[in-house]
Amino acid sequence: MEKTAFEGWLESVSATFLTLNDQQRNQSLDHLISLSGAVQLRHLSNGLETLLKRDFLRLLPLELAFYLLRWLDPQTLLTCCLVCKQWNKVINSCTEVWQGVCRELGWRIDESIQDASHWKGVYLKAKLRMMQLKDQEAFETSSLIGHSARVYALYYKDGLLCTGSDDLSAKLWDVRTGQCIYGIQTHTCATVKFDEQKLVTGSFDNTIACWEWSTGAKIQQFRGHTGAVFSVDYNDELDVLVSGSADFTVKVWALSAGACLNTLTGHTEWVTKVILQKSEVESMVHSPGDYILLSADKYEIKVWPLGREINCKCLKTLSVSEDRSISLQPRLQFDGRYIVCSSDLGVYQWDFASFKVLRVIKMQDPANLSLLSFGEVFALLFDNHFLYVMDLRTEVISGRWPLPAYRKSKRGSSFLAGVTSWLNGLDGGNDSGLVFATSMPDHSIHLVLWKENG
Numbered sequence: 001m002e003k004t005a006f007e008g009w010l011e012s013v014s015a016t017f018l019t020l021n022d023q024q025r026n027q028s029l030d031h032l033i034s035l036s037g038a039v040q041l042r043h044l045s046n047g048l049e050t051l052l053k054r055d056f057l058r059l060l061p062l063e064l065a066f067y068l069l070r071w072l073d074p075q076t077l078l079t080c081c082l083v084c085k086q087w088n089k090v091i092n093s094c095t096e097v098w099q100g101v102c103r104e105l106g107w108r109i110d111e112s113i114q115d116a117s118h119w120k121g122v123y124l125k126a127k128l129r130m131m132q133l134k135d136q137e138a139f140e141t142s143s144l145i146g147h148s149a150r151v152y153a154l155y156y157k158d159g160l161l162c163t164g165s166d167d168l169s170a171k172l173w174d175v176r177t178g179q180c181i182y183g184i185q186t187h188t189c190a191t192v193k194f195d196e197q198k199l200v201t202g203s204f205d206n207t208i209a210c211w212e213w214s215t216g217a218k219i220q221q222f223r224g225h226t227g228a229v230f231s232v233d234y235n236d237e238l239d240v241l242v243s244g245s246a247d248f249t250v251k252v253w254a255l256s257a258g259a260c261l262n263t264l265t266g267h268t269e270w271v272t273k274v275i276l277q278k279s280e281v282e283s284m285v286h287s288p289g290d291y292i293l294l295s296a297d298k299y300e301i302k303v304w305p306l307g308r309e310i311n312c313k314c315l316k317t318l319s320v321s322e323d324r325s326i327s328l329q330p331r332l333q334f335d336g337r338y339i340v341c342s343s344d345l346g347v348y349q350w351d352f353a354s355f356k357v358l359r360v361i362k363m364q365d366p367a368n369l370s371l372l373s374f375g376e377v378f379a380l381l382f383d384n385h386f387l388y389v390m391d392l393r394t395e396v397i398s399g400r401w402p403l404p405a406y407r408k409s410k411r412g413s414s415f416l417a418g419v420t421s422w423l424n425g426l427d428g429g430n431d432s433g434l435v436f437a438t439s440m441p442d443h444s445i446h447l448v449l450w451k452e453n454g
Contacts, residue, residue, distance in 0.1 A: 057087055066094045074101045074123060092116055098123060105377075105425065122428035129431050133389050133399025137451070139435060144173050144445040146180055151439035153189040153201070154416045161418075161437060163445055164189020164201055172199075172213065175418070175434045175447065184216035191231050200241065202229030208243055208253070220258040224251055233276040235291065240306070242293055244271030250295045252306065264304060266314055269297035272330040276306065280336030281353040285315055292352075294339065296332045299324045301341060303355075316355050320348055331371045342371035347379065361395055372416070372436065375423025380436070382415070387436050387448060404446055406438040414439040418449075 001009070017025060036044070057065050057080075069077065069091060077097065081088045091097070098119035099109050105126060113119070132138035144163070153164030160181070164170045170189055172182040184199070187209065191202040198219065199211045208222035208229055227246030234241040234255050241253040250264040250271055273296040279286050286292065286305055293304040293312075301318040320326045320343045333340040338358070339350040346362040361379075363369050369388070372380040378398070381388040386400040406415065418434025436448040 055086075057090055062090070065090055066096060069094055069097045070100055074104075074127075077101070092120060095119065102126075102425075118428075122426075125428045125431075126426040129426050130398060132451070136399065136401060138399065138431075139387075139401050139448050140451045142178060142447045142449065143440075144178060144180075144447065146171055146183070147443045147445075149443060151443060151445060152414055153192040154414065154437055154439065154445070155192045155194060156416055156418050156434060156437065157194065159433060160194075161434065161445070161447075162192045162194045162199065163439075164192040165443070167443075170199055170201060170211070173445075175449070182213045182216075184211055184213070186211060190228055193232055193234065195236075200232050200234055202232045202243055204228045206245070206247075208232060208241070210241075210255075210258075220256070222251075222253050222258050222260070224260045224263075225249070227270070230270060230272045231274045233274050235276050238276075238291060238306075240276070242274045242276050242295075242306070244274040244295055246270045248297070250274060250293070250302075250304075252293075262312075264293075264295070264302075264312075264314070266302060266317075267295065267297045267300065269299060271295050271297050273332040275332060275334045277334050278336055279352065283353045292334070292336075294332060294334050296328060296330070296341065298327050301328070301332065301339065318350060318355065320345060329370055333371075333374050340371070340374040347371050347374065349374070361390075361392075373420045373423055375420060375425075377425045378423045380417050380420075380423065382436070401448060403438070403448075404440065406440055406446060 017028065020028065072080065077091060081091050093116055095114050095116040098116050101123050102119055103109050129138055147163065147165040147167050147169065149165050149167035151163050151165045155162045159175055161173045161175050162170060163173065164186065166188050168185060168187060170184055170186045170192060171180050172194065173180055186201050187203040187205050187207065189201045190204050193200050197213060199213060200208065201211065202208050206225045206227060206229065209218055210220040211217065212219050222241065225243065225245040225247050229243050229245050231244040232241060236255065239255045241255045243251050243253070248267045248269065248271065251260055252262040252264065253260055275294040277292055279290045279292050280288055282288055291306050293306040295302045295304070299319055302314050303316040304312050305315050306312055318339065320328065326344050329342045331342050337352055339352055341348055346360055348360055349358045350356065351358050368383045369381055370383065372382055377392060379390040379392055381390060382403065385403060387403055388397050389399045390396070391398045415436070415438035417436060419430065419432070421430045431450050432452070434447060434449055438446050440446050
């Protein structure tokens, strides 16, 4: 058939084909296929493959493609990045998608950062760290050696660890290098807290002292307790120091003058923890910015509105059992919004605005499992054998790390958590530095640190 005649015939057949219904069209195609040979069938197969495939991500407007990508789970997103360069480019340019992925993991999102590759990197590094936690590959260990007697007091801040010992000394260590920066002669230390200039120590000799790091001189001494001082906290803005003691009292001191301003009574057990912190929430009895003092013994946590007046009255008493059948562990945490403490039943979290229990995390063996630190996404716990990371969204242990036979302490002061910002969500940069420290029977300090370049 000549070309002109063929084109005319094809146009006529096409016009007739368009007038048919779907069933008639299908029958026509079936008949034509039955008449076709191998060459025609091969041509048909190749053509159909091209016609049926549609790169919807390339064809869609970018805004609509971003909308569809939000419905994919993270693993599918990563798989789609491997399809082709165009898909990878589109997916890697969608900031909202990767912010959403990180938000679903519980991370805090800084909306000012609009770089999609940043959030994808945060996600990938966080997932890698989670895999390392599961496989016991996230941490490494080291030791600090220098004390000649039991190390009882530990305090960590900004990469520096302070240790107080029965050898009548306190030392300040650079955790990263393991070097001792300062070593000063003190009394026996049951608790320590420091800043750039000074060190405050509470002692088994019933006194509190303030020391100058650079000279080792005693700046101030606080006398008045009739039992060992187990916990201290201070605030330079208020010029106030607070202390908890085995004499069942909490004392409020003038930090610079050393004079006792008030003795708070009401505890019937050793006061093992005091915390001085600003409130970040408002209620009927306190406002944001008010200074709050928390004190804890074996059974109760007491709340004192210290910032309003020195002669304050107890605002609230919290406990986990009215009959004192359940004791609290000496791990109290307060960030201005929530109070967290572990007990023989599990971990309790109170809302500071209402003083209501928000959640109770019950564990299989709470009598032996202790709380170290509590965040928005993770909690750090430990027992006699392991350090545990719990995902607070599922209350499932995400990973663990073996611990040596550390020195046991019922009061709990001979171990602590290091950097805690990662407990609010791994952000790609806060998985570094000290994780856990504890004193050992040989008077050394055992450190657990994040493994670099995770």
